[in-house]
Amino acid sequence: MSKQQEALAATLGMDIAELRDCRYQETRTWMPVYSGGENYYCTSQTNPGNLLGLRWGKMKDQFFAERANTVCWVAHMESAAPEKSA
Secondary structure, X not given: OOHHHHHHHHHHOOOHHHHHHOEOOOOOOOOOOEEEOOEEEEEOOOOOOOHHHEOOEEXXXXXXXXXXXXXXXXXXXXXXXXXXXX
């Protein structure tokens, strides 16, 4: 696991094995995404944009992320960006 993933696990109060079990479909995203409850989580120094068609925001707790030189992001499953009309 990378330092970024360790930071996310610590932020979520999980160990690395638990975080690994929450990995979203590995081949579907260009960066590791994890699901938990009604949220998706990832780490990146920049906003993941429209990854999975969701609106991403910074998590409030960045304590571990700052030490790993990254940012923890969260998206609520119901926050899908509206589809563009043709």
